[in-house]
Amino acid sequence: MFKLKNYINGELVEPTNGQYIDNYEPATGKVYSLIPRSDATDVANAVEAAKLAYPGWKSMRTEKRSAIITRLSNLINDNLDRLAEAESRDNGKPEWLAKAVDIPRARDNFGFFATAITHFASESHRTGDGLINFTTRTPIGVAGCVSPWNLPLYLFSWKVAPALAAGNTVVAKPSEVTPMTAYLLSELCIEAGFPKGVFNIVHGLGGEAGNAIVEHPDVPIISFTGGTSTGAHIARTAAPMFKKLSLELGGKNPNIIFDDCDFDKALATTLNSSFANQGQICLCGSRIYIQRGIYDRFRDAFVQKVSEMKVGNPKDDQNKMGAIVSEPHYNKILEYIQIAKEEGGTVLTGGEAVKLDGDLADGWYIRPTIIEGLDEQCRTNQEEIFGPVVTIQPFDTEEEALELANSTGYGLASTIWTQDVSKAHRVADTIKAGIVWVNCWLVRDLRTPFGGMKNSGVGREGGWEALKFFTEAKNICIKY
């Protein structure tokens, strides 16, 4: 069975304890490779290598650093199909989706920050005659980066790219559920010519390798994307050590669809924003509020389209949805569908597992599910399910829509559908979410701030926000 390796000090190495975890293929439910079960010793080795590499990487001319990261971006492009096939096999997502979104975006994350750092500037203030203030922004040291399974290489690269571009060295841990493309990336890093120790990838469990990164006294900055309860745990460890912390956490995103929307566009995009990547995108809308005037028409058309969506083999381009990422997650989603029924919800379509034949008979597939008839305070509407399950509910007024949209503890993303520009502005201004899309969804510009409010996190990624996070500002005041 193929064994993944850690990437430490420029080399691919086995975990020091010799232990491995099973890695499953969601489409078949079978183990297909083994992941290092690294512990604090491996993390300490990686941190040591990153510390030694830091002075050289920090002082390297920006253009040279940028060129190495650009080479990695180009290598991802050269290996796009191979990486996409690996991502699909490891995660269960359709191969066409990994080819169209995940891997191109990982390539672009490195390309974007390799370029951005060459344009990154800091401020200078003329305070008066003979008095000048200027700010320097210098890298911080060894950055710890921990990422989730839903968009594996996409989100991994979204944090390591700015960390490296800003001049930090990195110890990163991908999710143990989907480690394969981060492993393949480590092979490409060797080809790209990263100096040894600059970028280290340690595989393993969150509570072991992940925790060891967060706890390590020589890792002063942590960038984490994952669940809200894990984020709270990390904050409890990192805050008393006064580490710089970025937390991108869970969501329970509302879609508000007004009577005056472009009906066909709203319908087509809502299909996507509900079920893309099996509903396992932190930006997917899971609470759909529809104004009463079009409620019945929208519901019927939505149910019809969703019931026609094909779920199955991730390798088949005809399938809109592939497999759920893991057996525990598959069971969790099915349990939530049961909870929704017990809370009085009516399943309008889906609500069940899909059983396929042959090699795929033990894979984890769930039909896209729409539930009606629940109030906003029930568990189904308050807790993150993170799967192909949405609820729909009518509303009458703009005020009511806002109240419903803001009724959860989360505040990551939101979508508004209306052709009234004043209404769009009013609602966008009042909604408690870090990201608002009006008449579109998942349109990403890498320069924009990305992150959530409330229980969806602390801090922002993207563009200058990320480069500011991964640097320390120092103001120098000179009287002359």
Ligand code: NAD
């Ligand atoms: P998770 O919190 O279980 O794990 C995320 C990562 O943290 C994994 O690499 C895991 O190994 C690691 N980890 C777990 N426990 C740890 C600990 N004690 N110390 C250090 N590291 C630890 O999340 P998941 O199930 O992989 O991902 C799904 C969640 O991620 C959902 O809640 C989703 O909304 C969220 N998410 C958020 C965003 C965003 O940008 N806000 C993006 C994608 C996913």
